[in-house]
Amino acid sequence: xxxxxxxxxxxxxxxxxxxxxxxxxxxxxxxxxxxxxxxxxxxxxxxxxxxxxxxxxxxxxxxxxxxxxxxxxxxxxxxxxxxxxxxxxxxxxxxxxxxxxxxxxxxxxxxxxxxxxxxxxxxxxxxxxxxxxxxxxxxxxxxxxxxxxxxxxxxxxxxxxxxxxxxxxxxxxxxxxxxxxxxxxxxxxxxxxxxxxxxxxxxxxxxxxxxxxxxxxxxxxxxxxxxxxxxxxxxxxxxxxxxxxxxxxxxxxxxxxxxxxxxxxxxxxxxxxxxxxxxxxxxxxxxxxxxxxxxxxxxxxxxxxxxxxxxxxxxxxxxxxxxxxxxxxxxxxxxxxxxxxxxxxxxxxxxxxxxx
Amino acid sequence: xxxxxxxxxxxxxxxxxxxxxxxxxxxxxxxxxxxxxxxxxxxxxxxxxxxxxxxxxxxxxxxxxxxxxxxxxxxxxxxxxxxxxxxxxxxxxxxxxxxxxxxxxxxxxxxxxxxxxxxxxxxxxxxxxxxxxxxxxxxxxxxxxxxxxxxxxxxxxxxxxxxxxxxxxxxxxxxxxxxxxxxxxxxxxxxxxxxxxxxxxxxxxxxxxxxxxxxxxxxxxxxxxxxxxxxxxxxxxxxxxxxxxxxxxxxxxxxxxxxxxxxxxxxxxxxxxxxxxxxxxxxxxxxxxxxxxxxxxxxxxxxxxxxxxxxxxxxxxxxxxxxxxxxxxxxxxxxxxxxxxxxxxxxxxxxxxxxxxxxxxxxxxxxxxxxxxxxxxxxxxxxxxxxxxxxxxxxxxxxxxxxxxxxxxxxxxxxxxxxxxxxxxxxxxxxxxxxxxxxxxxxxxxxxxxxxxxxxxxxxxxxxxxxxxxxxxxxxxxxxxxxxxxxxxxxxxxxxxx
Numbered sequence: 001x002x003x004x005x006x007x008x009x010x011x012x013x014x015x016x017x018x019x020x021x022x023x024x025x026x027x028x029x030x031x032x033x034x035x036x037x038x039x040x041x042x043x044x045x046x047x048x049x050x051x052x053x054x055x056x057x058x059x060x061x062x063x064x065x066x067x068x069x070x071x072x073x074x075x076x077x078x079x080x081x082x083x084x085x086x087x088x089x090x091x092x093x094x095x096x097x098x099x100x101x102x103x104x105x106x107x108x109x110x111x112x113x114x115x116x117x118x119x120x121x122x123x124x125x126x127x128x129x130x131x132x133x134x135x136x137x138x139x140x141x142x143x144x145x146x147x148x149x150x151x152x153x154x155x156x157x158x159x160x161x162x163x164x165x166x167x168x169x170x171x172x173x174x175x176x177x178x179x180x181x182x183x184x185x186x187x188x189x190x191x192x193x194x195x196x197x198x199x200x201x202x203x204x205x206x207x208x209x210x211x212x213x214x215x216x217x218x219x220x221x222x223x224x225x226x227x228x229x230x231x232x233x234x235x236x237x238x239x240x241x242x243x244x245x246x247x248x249x250x251x252x253x254x255x256x257x258x259x260x261x262x263x264x265x266x267x268x269x270x271x272x273x274x275x276x277x278x279x280x281x282x283x284x285x286x287x288x289x290x291x292x293x294x295x296x297x298x299x300x301x302x303x304x305x306x307x308x309x310x311x312x313x314x315x316x317x318x319x320x321x322x323x324x325x326x327x328x329x330x331x332x333x334x335x336x337x338x339x340x341x342x343x344x345x346x347x348x349x350x351x352x353x354x355x356x
Numbered sequence: 357x358x359x360x361x362x363x364x365x366x367x368x369x370x371x372x373x374x375x376x377x378x379x380x381x382x383x384x385x386x387x388x389x390x391x392x393x394x395x396x397x398x399x400x401x402x403x404x405x406x407x408x409x410x411x412x413x414x415x416x417x418x419x420x421x422x423x424x425x426x427x428x429x430x431x432x433x434x435x436x437x438x439x440x441x442x443x444x445x446x447x448x449x450x451x452x453x454x455x456x457x458x459x460x461x462x463x464x465x466x467x468x469x470x471x472x473x474x475x476x477x478x479x480x481x482x483x484x485x486x487x488x489x490x491x492x493x494x495x496x497x498x499x500x501x502x503x504x505x506x507x508x509x510x511x512x513x514x515x516x517x518x519x520x521x522x523x524x525x526x527x528x529x530x531x532x533x534x535x536x537x538x539x540x541x542x543x544x545x546x547x548x549x550x551x552x553x554x555x556x557x558x559x560x561x562x563x564x565x566x567x568x569x570x571x572x573x574x575x576x577x578x579x580x581x582x583x584x585x586x587x588x589x590x591x592x593x594x595x596x597x598x599x600x601x602x603x604x605x606x607x608x609x610x611x612x613x614x615x616x617x618x619x620x621x622x623x624x625x626x627x628x629x630x631x632x633x634x635x636x637x638x639x640x641x642x643x644x645x646x647x648x649x650x651x652x653x654x655x656x657x658x659x660x661x662x663x664x665x666x667x668x669x670x671x672x673x674x675x676x677x678x679x680x681x682x683x684x685x686x687x688x689x690x691x692x693x694x695x696x697x698x699x700x701x702x703x704x705x706x707x708x709x710x711x712x713x714x715x716x717x718x719x720x721x722x723x724x725x726x727x728x729x730x731x732x733x734x735x736x737x738x739x740x741x742x743x744x745x746x747x748x749x750x751x752x753x754x755x756x757x758x759x760x761x762x763x764x765x766x767x768x769x770x771x772x773x774x775x776x777x778x779x780x781x782x783x784x785x786x787x788x789x790x791x792x793x794x795x796x797x798x799x800x801x802x803x804x805x806x807x808x809x810x811x812x813x814x815x816x817x818x819x820x821x822x823x824x825x826x827x828x829x830x831x832x833x834x835x836x837x838x839x840x841x842x843x844x845x846x847x848x849x850x851x852x853x854x
Contacts, residue, residue: 223469225462228451232459235448242446244431244460302450 046322067210073288075261083301084151091162094281096129096266101180109182130263137259141252179277191271235302361550367416381576384550391565395786399574439512440521454479454492502533521552530646603819608802611636620666625652626830634806641821649830650810658690689773702753707734714770737766758789778809829853
């Protein structure tokens with residue numbers, strides 16, 4: 001009711017505008033929605049050049065790849081809303097993926113890292129890796145909040161530390177830095193098996209898990225004190241402090257939550273990839289940050305929506321997959337990705353600029 | 357219940373090298389407005405910071421309802437019914453109204469989920485009781501300063517505040533908004549609240565306060581009923597000496613036309629078809645309600661705001677003034693309204709703040725800057741502007757508002773401007789410093805420059821301008837000669853297109 005009224009009054013006020021104002025209004029709307037216009041245009045173009053792009057398997061592929069990247073993006077989004085960032089995310093994914101894999105290798109596999117270890121229950125390993133992610137997040141949040149360091153610096157340091165730990169971990173047993181494969185079947189089935197299928201095309205289970213994560217994160221952001229405090233601290237830390245918000249706890253919890261999200265990503269990634277090495281998770285944080293800013297999570301702090309993060313992740317993925325479908329040289333793909341991030345953010349920034 | 361709601365007795369506070377408070381006192385009666393007066397640096401804000409636990413007092417007592425209290429922090433004070441509305445509102449701008457009001461104590465359902473409906477309902481109730489028509493769900497950044505201030509007062513009310521401190525509440529309000537604030541203040545008085553009112557505006561104090569306390573040099577000077585404290589007496593007590601005139605004498609005659617603005621229309625604001633001219637030696641004021649487009653006119657002339665049409669002539673020659681760089685080259689200077697936001701470079705020292713707009717003058721051999729020249733020019737300005745500072749290497753944010761403003765005026769005088777545009781040049785500045793700023797403005801005019809000054813303080817426009825342009829709804833509603841106009845005439849013009 002409210003919404004339709006708004007729409008109607010929008011039409012009336014448009015009718016009352018002068019011709020010049022109408023022209024300006026249309027131009028504004030065009031620029032405001034240019035991201036989506038561009039997206040639709042790109043999809044149509046790719047579809048014409050390669051009709052397989054919008055086939056069911058391709059669409060499911062895009063959805064699956066997006067789902068795999070959602071938890072890490074949602075975690076980083078919280079840090080960005082605090083007017084910070086998190087550079088350690090990718091390495092935490094790498095570490096948690098390798099830990100998951102090493103603890104869930106099939107019994108009797110020749111290259112097993114812990115030869116004498118029985119294959120642990122999947123749920124226990126899940127808890128272990130989110131604890132690892134949460135612990136590193138705790139360190140990130142603690143140093144940011146207590147020492148008043150910029151998260152860029154803190155997470156740059158923990159990124160290196162985490163990578164070092166990951167390399168040392170991979171030297172365990174006879175592994176000697178090799179990649180970890182030969183995963184237990186109940187683990188891979190739990191992640192990549194499919195409860196839902198459309199005809200021949202199966203939707204992997206982790207899409208479902210990602211959806212659950214989205215719902216939980218939406219509730220935390222919008223319906224809990226932690227979420228509201230996160231936005232308040234990002235928007236105006238001083239105002240939050242004098243209103244009695246425990247800003248230290250808020251920052252620590254948001255970074256811990258982010259760490260848990262990276263743990264979940266690592267847990268999914270390990271089974272999805274199957275063979276995990278020190279390079280697992282490399283630069284994941286950059287794609288996640290790009291997705292966030294494309295989706296309107298602002299580095300200014302205090303601004304961002306779950307649906308924006310999802311839009312950003314999916315949009316970035318459509319572009320990545322689309323470029324492959326167009327058989328664009330993989331080196332060139334980096335250049336195009338970079339340009340898209342620049343243009344998308346410049347367009348988004350227009351909304352926040354007060355023009356004089 | 358005693359008549360005294362809040363009492364502060366013999367409060368003392370020292371900082372290294374300075375005794376900021378020395379036997380400060382305050383007695384706030386229930387259901388009254390108590391004006392706390394004093395020049396900048398007199399200790400008003402230190403006293404308030406001691407009340408709110410931001411500073412720990414060295415000695416003295418605070419009694420709330422007769423009970424001794426000592427608040428640990430502003431939140432503690434707030435929960436005990438003592439609230440403060442700061443001059444610079446401290447709010448989460450990207451959040452909505454109710455999120456700001458319930459920040460730090462969101463109502464919950466099932467113990468973990470925040471309840472939007474409860475927040476909405478309770479916010480709406482408080483707004484209704486205060487006669488406010490603000491949607492609790494509207495984003496903070498969409499609201500005007502005045503409405504945001506009302507939200508802050510509503511927040512205090514939601515905590516059941518008995519004592520509300522208002523720090524310079526009208527410094528960025530229009531007359532109309534000020535009236536709305538005063539209505540709410542009298543509503544709070546009727547509820548038995550005590551208001552501590554900090555302001556530099558004498559007319560306001562006379563109108564709404566019941567008691568006045570004057571502080572000077574961290575000491576309590578006098579407290580009395582407002583009717584026993586004529587304006588001259590308050591000023592005398594504040595300054596500690598007799599300040600005969602509030603405005604300096606104007607000398608000199610207007611010369612030829614320097615600046616002519618024809619049919620100025622802005623691209624993004626509602627400024628439309630503004631035409632006027634200013635002669636050498638003239639001070640021209642721009643009056644109007646908030647949102648009348650006064651600041652926007654200055655910004656459009658200076659090239660900060662985009663011009664859609666219209667022309668600007670300097671000494672009869674058209675100038676483009678497409679951006680500030682061009683405008684400065686053409687001999688324009690703009691002193692902006694929000695000193696802290698876009699006037700000073702807070703963490704830089706006075707030298708850097710002084711020379712920043714005239715760096716070209718200090719080049720040695722075309723590339724490197726001469727440290728010596730910059731320092732000597734800064735010294736010259738410190739002397740000429742009578743800036744009170746321990747040294748020229750002090751950080752500008754450590755100075756009082758009045759001295760900061762003098763540094764900024766010095767900065768622009770070094771560019772040798774022919775047209776000086778001033779936007780609320782005395783906002784938040786105490787009486788003594790205001791007088792000095794007026795003198796500087798008039799001195800510049802008497803040297804044959806043109807001055808245009810936007811102000812919301814009618815007495816100061818009438819006090820130092822030759823003519824006043826009155827704006828309303830983005831247009832020029834009229835022009836009056838200061839010598840033969842009245843406040844009423846200006847108000848009438850200001851409401852013409854509003």
